Structures are given as structure tokens and as C-alpha cells.
Amino acid sequence: MKSLRKLASGNTPEERATRRIVMALSISAFAEWGGASAVLPLLPVYLRHKGSSVALIGVTMAAFFAAAVVVQYPLGRLSDRVGRRTIQIAGLITYAVGSVLFAFISAPLAALAFRALQGAGTGIVDVANSATIGEVVPEHQRGRAYGALYGTRTVGMAIGPFLGGLLGIGGMRWLFLAAAAAVLIATVPIMMFTPRFGGHEPLRASERTPLWRNRSVLGVAVAFLAGGVVVGMYEVCWSLLLTSRGAHPWELGLSWTLFAIPFAIMSVPAGWLVDHMDRRYLIAVALFGAAFFAALYPFIDSVAWLIGLGGAEAAAVALGGPAQSSQLAHSVSARELGRAQGAVSSAQTGAMAVAATIAGVLFGVHIWLPFVLASGAVLVCAGVCGLLFRGVPGRATGGLAVGSGLAMSPVPAPGIAPISSGGNALERAG
Numbered sequence: 001m002k003s004l005r006k007l008a009s010g011n012t013p014e015e016r017a018t019r020r021i022v023m024a025l026s027i028s029a030f031a032e033w034g035g036a037s038a039v040l041p042l043l044p045v046y047l048r049h050k051g052s053s054v055a056l057i058g059v060t061m062a063a064f065f066a067a068a069v070v071v072q073y074p075l076g077r078l079s080d081r082v083g084r085r086t087i088q089i090a091g092l093i094t095y096a097v098g099s100v101l102f103a104f105i106s107a108p109l110a111a112l113a114f115r116a117l118q119g120a121g122t123g124i125v126d127v128a129n130s131a132t133i134g135e136v137v138p139e140h141q142r143g144r145a146y147g148a149l150y151g152t153r154t155v156g157m158a159i160g161p162f163l164g165g166l167l168g169i170g171g172m173r174w175l176f177l178a179a180a181a182a183v184l185i186a187t188v189p190i191m192m193f194t195p196r197f198g199g200h201e202p203l204r205a206s207e208r209t210p211l212w213r214n215r216s217v218l219g220v221a222v223a224f225l226a227g228g229v230v231v232g233m234y235e236v237c238w239s240l241l242l243t244s245r246g247a248h249p250w251e252l253g254l255s256w257t258l259f260a261i262p263f264a265i266m267s268v269p270a271g272w273l274v275d276h277m278d279r280r281y282l283i284a285v286a287l288f289g290a291a292f293f294a295a296l297y298p299f300i301d302s303v304a305w306l307i308g309l310g311g312a313e314a315a316a317v318a319l320g321g322p323a324q325s326s327q328l329a330h331s332v333s334a335r336e337l338g339r340a341q342g343a344v345s346s347a348q349t350g351a352m353a354v355a356a357t358i359a360g361v362l363f364g365v366h367i368w369l370p371f372v373l374a375s376g377a378v379l380v381c382a383g384v385c386g387l388l389f390r391g392v393p394g395r396a397t398g399g400l401a402v403g404s405g406l407a408m409s410p411v412p413a414p415g416i417a418p419i420s421s422g423g424n425a426l427e428r429a430g
Contacts, residue, residue, distance in 0.1 A: 022148055029149055034160040050111065052111065062353055080339055084338070091121045094120055126345060132194060140275055140396040220327050222347075225348060229354075229355045233374040235356045242306060274323045280394035284382060289313060290317050294371050299368065
């Protein structure tokens, strides 16, 4: 919470509103991801006990990502029109409904549909949360704001699986209901403290620049895609790798916790670095770090070393999220930030789904294959990002938020769409 206290530490109405919004989003993300992640360690086993085949379990888990891909771009674009809060609440309620249905209906095909419903809800909320920060937080403080959001979310993801594991398979019904309750609790800070404004007027055709022509947005999308490749591969292969090295079940859980804790701790300095250094270089550090560790893991036999290196990786890759989201918020106007966030999130989620689908097959061919291929893909993405980011501004200007009417619009670099004012969002907050 240190980054939250430092964020917008002044006492003007705009600064206090900004601080309340970031705190509300962070607390909401903690509750949402704490509840949502509580079911993850036992969900595949639970589905197996309820009659799902191994193949159907894989499809059910992939349905989460597939549903998120389907909704993230159109709902992100809709948030530009109807307001972020409406989309955030809708996404949280959607996840809660899926969890409640899971608690009472466990037929295999129904479980697939409910998991897709959960994925759609989570995907919607992630896009709207990121777009809200990009819209209302001054550019020179966005790194710390995104760091607070990602850090508290990761703390929730560290605590949730631990608590879920205590209940066991026999308590899964109550776990689903608890997850639904936690996600509904996450709506409270959103409703109390985030902006109530109803969105922006749509851009005229002459004002709208296709995202694919904006090199900064494309660079961020490629970085998001690289992250999706690695995460999707780890979803399938990390536990398999540890198990092949003789890890006990408790060590699998420990590896997750010892990744999440350094990631959350690093979110504070990572946010500060994003606000004071060139975001493009920080994105590069995160990508090269992810590629290095992915290529290293399969050649290590020690479980202790694997778990320890996972914590080191977390410290490196924690730079990526705040830097990428801050760069994206700088690259487009507030009136199309939801659309842009939806596009890059779809790229990441789609990459996760594809990587998770093929990683198991590659692992069966040879243990090192999915790790090395994922590392190579990230390196290629890092090179593409370097080309796309050439000549693109990567430092915070020190001005106010692009989305606020108080911001001065910088002259865009070649390939970046002009940034226009979208009205003072903070005046409509609270």
C-alpha cells in the first residue's frame, strides 16, 4: 500500500479523487482475484470427480481464456461509450453468477459453460480497470497507480489458492459460493469511489486513427502477446516440470506463493521506475527477463532452485505490466482507451489460450521444448517491440492525465495518433 499513500499525495480535490479511485480499484482487484483464484488449484481435480474426461477438462479450462478473448475488445470499446463503472460492475456480476451456478450444477458440459462465463466476467473487468487508471491518473503517476493495481491483485492471487486448498474437494461448493461473495464485495469500492460519468461521445471518422497504424499501440500489443505466450505455457507446464523433478504437492503451491510475493513487493518500485524512466526500456527488461528464465528452467534439476528462480523472475517481469499499460494510456485519447485496452488484452488472452493448448503436446515430446520455444517467441516479440517503439515517446511528460481536461496534448511522434482531451473525468468522479 506504500505506492497508494505516495500516489497523488496532495490535497487538491482532483488529487484526492485520483487517490480514492486507485485505492478503490486496487481493493476491488484484491477481493476479485482472491476469490477467483481460490478455486484454481482444485478445479481440474473437481471436474474430474464430477465426470469430465481429461480432454474435456482441458477444453473447460481453455474456455475461460476463449470467452475473455471474445468480449474484451467489444466491451472495452463499449466502455468508451457507456462509462467504465457500468462495464466493471457487469463483469463482476457475470463472474459471480458463473460461480454460483458452478456451486449447484456440476455436469461436465454445464461446467464448461460456467467457466466461460467466469472468463468473460474477468476479461471485462480487467479491461475496464486498466482503462479507468489510464483515463483519470496523471501521466507522471500512472506507473505507481498500475503498480498498486497489479500488486494488490497479485497478493489476492497468492492468498486465494492457499485458502482454497484448506477446504479441499469436499468443500468446493462452499468455495464457489465464497468466490461469488468475494467478487460481489469487489463491486462495493467500485460503486462508492469510481467515476459515475456515462462515457464519451464517439470519435468522428476523421478523428479516429486505426489502432494498427499506431506504432506505440502495436508495440504494447506485441509485448502483451509475449506475456500471454509465457503465461499460457506455464499454466500447463510449470507444475508438470516441478513434478518431473520430484516436487511434492505442497511445493507446487509454495512455488506459486513465492512467485506472487516478490511480484507484489516489486510492484511498488516498478511503478516508481515507470514514472521516472523510459517505459520502452522497462518493457524490454521485462521481456528479456521472461525469455531468460523460461529458457533456463527446464535445464535445472533442483526443485529448490526452480522455486527460488521463480521469485527472481517475478521481480524482473513485474516491471512489464505497469510500463505497458502506462505506455498504452499515453498513446491514445481517453475517448478510445477502452478500445485500445480491449485490443491489447485480447492479444494477450488469445496468446495464452493458444500457448496453453499446444504446450502440453510439446512437453510430451520433450520437457525442454515448450520452455525454449516460448523463450524464443518472447525474444522475437522483444525485437519487434524495439522496431515499433523507435522514435516513440517513452517518458512521462509530468503533466496531468490525458483523459482529464487539464492535460496538455503533446505533439505525437510519427505513427502515434494525436492525443485529444476527453473532458475532466475527475470532476465527474465520486
